[in-house]
Amino acid sequence: MQRPVPAEGELLIKVKAALTCGTDLKAFLRGHALIPMPGPFGHEYAGVVAEKGKGVKRFRVGDPVMGVHSAPCLACAFCRRGHHHLCENIMETKVLGSFAEYLVIPRHVVEQNMFRKPGNISFDEAAFLEPLACVVHGMEPLGITRRDTVLVIGSGPIGLLHLLLARSRGAKVLVTGLEEERLLTAKALGAAAVFHPSRTAESVSSVTGGMGVDYVFECTGQPQVWETAVDYVRRGGTVVLFGGCRKGEHVTYDAERLHYDEITLKGTFHFTPQDVRKAYLLLKNGVIRVKSLISDRCSLTGIQDVFVRLSRGEGIKYTIRP
Numbered sequence: 001m002q003r004p005v006p007a008e009g010e011l012l013i014k015v016k017a018a019l020t021c022g023t024d025l026k027a028f029l030r031g032h033a034l035i036p037m038p039g040p041f042g043h044e045y046a047g048v049v050a051e052k053g054k055g056v057k058r059f060r061v062g063d064p065v066m067g068v069h070s071a072p073c074l075a076c077a078f079c080r081r082g083h084h085h086l087c088e089n090i091m092e093t094k095v096l097g098s099f100a101e102y103l104v105i106p107r108h109v110v111e112q113n114m115f116r117k118p119g120n121i122s123f124d125e126a127a128f129l130e131p132l133a134c135v136v137h138g139m140e141p142l143g144i145t146r147r148d149t150v151l152v153i154g155s156g157p158i159g160l161l162h163l164l165l166a167r168s169r170g171a172k173v174l175v176t177g178l179e180e181e182r183l184l185t186a187k188a189l190g191a192a193a194v195f196h197p198s199r200t201a202e203s204v205s206s207v208t209g210g211m212g213v214d215y216v217f218e219c220t221g222q223p224q225v226w227e228t229a230v231d232y233v234r235r236g237g238t239v240v241l242f243g244g245c246r247k248g249e250h251v252t253y254d255a256e257r258l259h260y261d262e263i264t265l266k267g268t269f270h271f272t273p274q275d276v277r278k279a280y281l282l283l284k285n286g287v288i289r290v291k292s293l294i295s296d297r298c299s300l301t302g303i304q305d306v307f308v309r310l311s312r313g314e315g316i317k318y319t320i321r322p
């Protein structure tokens with residue numbers, strides 16, 4: 001591959017670790033509106049600065065770095081209101097292509113969402129910055145405490161990151177999912193109880209004395225799961241809808257339940273630079289330890305095999321080391 005040249009304000013990163021993600025798997029299997037296929041692939045990365053464009057002051061060649069693949073424009077109507085995650089330009093200006101030897105990071109990302117990787121975490125762990133920022137964005141504003149019981153629906157990497165973040169706040173966390181192996185990982189990471197989806201209602205009821213959990217995090221992106229998620233939350237509780245459904249999908253809810261039980265349904269998407277900074281500190285300070293979410297490592301040539309394994313539900317996250 002020809003080594004790209006960074007323009008003014010840009011960084012050329014030699015990728016040391018790039019992680020597979022559920023979004024990549026969706027794009028691989030069925031296509032994705034925001035990830036044109038075929039095309040540059042992969043968006044979670046950590047690496048070393050190989051070359052810098054003119055005017056970059058904060059980084060030097062040879063610096064180990066961790067970053068995300070997008071940053072807000074700071075100029076659109078949403079940015080001006082402080083809703084940086086909803087920036088009108090954030091998706092068009094994002095970087096894809098971390099499953100490669102080199103990756104050019106554009107100026108707005110270098111300036112807002114790039115950090116020097118601390119020595120106490122590996123490149124593999126540092127590459128968790130982006131998915132963790134997404135989870136931080138949906139969970140941190142809720143102010144979860146150790147008095148809360150949380151149900152995480154879905155035991156994939158995102159579900160497990162929700163588990164870790166809720167555990168770091170002391171909450172009691174229940175995890176439901178289809179894969180036995182992932183549920184065992186959830187248990188090892190501190191889940192109070194894990195169970196197959198068919199047992200969710202009885203398990204939630206027995207753990208909460210029939211009351212329901214304080215928070216539900218839906219991490220599957222299946223419409224029928226979105227609908228049943230509401231059944232497990234207590235009166236006055238909140239359901240966070242993290243998993244994105246396919247375009248055009250619709251869901252229905254019992255209006256009486258939503259109104260009289262004062263249920264909050266909360267969509268969550270992407271992250272702000274503030275969320276990225278929080279995620280960086282959680283990783284740096286060892287509050288969130290992601291090592292056990294890495295199932296295997298492979299080189300670029302093994303990538304096809306990795307996605308086949310993921311599509312079979314094998315493993316959690318894989319590190320590609322170009």
Ligand SMILES: [Zn+2]
Pocket residue numbers: 021022023043044130131
């Ligand atoms: Zn991702």
Ligand SMILES: [Zn+2]
Pocket residue numbers: 072073074075076077078079080086087088089090
């Ligand atoms: Zn904007």
